Amino acid sequence: LLSWIEHYFEKEDILHLVITEEAGANSLELAPNITAELNDQNEPIGVEILNASSFLRDMVVESVQAKIAQVLAVTTV
Template identity: 60%
Template sequence: MSDFKQQLPQMNYFKEEDILHLLISEEPESASIEISPNVTAELNAAGELIGVEILNASNYIRDFILESVQGKLLNLVRSEVL
């Protein structure tokens, strides 16, 4: 069996828990900071970002995409009016 190692960053979705985890580094987590409700930044001992965890990920991603698309559409409409 070959030693397959995924490249970083690595994203994993845990469907039953609805958690999205982005792994940037495999260093041990020393601390975490809540960036916003349901979003936590994971830090190494030097305070560098090594991961991000998003709870209720399906709602968070849906809302993020909707806001992004609505903002871009609004900018397009504004540029056509000017």
């Protein structure tokens, strides 16, 4: 199980998740507004999420909607 340190920059609405304090060597854009930071062996050492509040809100809403659909499907069978 990974553990990380979270840094939120409210003014810029950026969430930075630090997996390890290693030096970054590369980065990889995984999706618009989401960048993985990699070490020199291309292992993830951090994740940066731009427009974090919108991203997290959308992820929570999506997750809740999926769970509601799942629960309703089970209870109506």
